[in-house]
Amino acid sequence: MKLKVVSKILDANERMARENERIFREAGVRVINLMSSPGAGKTSLLERTIRDLKGSVRIGVIEGDITGSDDAARIDSLGVPVVQINTGGACHLDANMINDVLKELPLGELDLLFIENVGNLVCPAEFKIGEDVKAMILSLTEGHDKPLKYPLMFQESAALLINKIDLRPHLDVDLDKIRRDALSLNPSIKIFEVSCRTGQGIDRWIAWLRTSIS
């Protein structure tokens, strides 16, 4: 016999994402899902951000990687609570993985939780994890064709950080094209040109963060 079973395949993930949202709301913590390709500078941005906000904003971090705990060790050395998730091969974090580690963080004592997703410009954008805001990094060395090649992440993100901006004189990258294409995909995206190495442009990102979490 035939059964009509109309349901969203990712319903289980969306239900769990809503549950995570509820937990975050009750704890009074704002959550940012930080996404990018591998090596674009997610952990470097977090290091900069933590140094700049420490003392005024209580930050926690969830690190997502396929394997290893190098990133968590870097964050841990800055003295903020951090949990490492190893996805064991999965190309993205999902709401269930986040839910599993929430008990290991002092959520009630945090103002802001960063979730550093697995380095991947495709899949993380597909899965809600309970965040308030998605933010992404594109590093200048990745090239100006990326917004149109990987549109979903640009469409889903509230903020785009263009990192490694200090390398601009050495590259043939068309920065205006990145801006133009990102804005055509997502007219409300906020774009920040930054260098996590030199600190250039980080102040504008920090100012935006402060407004978006208050």
Added chain:
Amino acid sequence: MHEVSIAESLLDIALRECTGKGFTEIRSITVRIGKASGIMPEALLFAFDAVKLDTAAHAAVLTIEEVPVAGHCRICLADFRVEEKYVFNCPHCGSGSFTVSSGRELEMREMEVL
């Protein structure tokens, strides 16, 4: 890229439908997959064949109905449908201001059980 997770979620939904209802075998499952969902039909079929082994769906055939990308332009107010996976401009007036009404679907539709 994450077709295996999608195949596992799909199988979970299908097996849950059988539990407690006396169905012992799933013969077929039909899903609707939007062209802009990021899911490759061939990869999903391959993943489903791998995850269904040793379950009530071991002999199930997966049928994928692809849903084209469609939208509504905020400028010229046209409704449109395209064959491509992604749409960057309204195909009628070229504006970049439009809403996408379909193409991101990842839905189970029906299944045949014994």
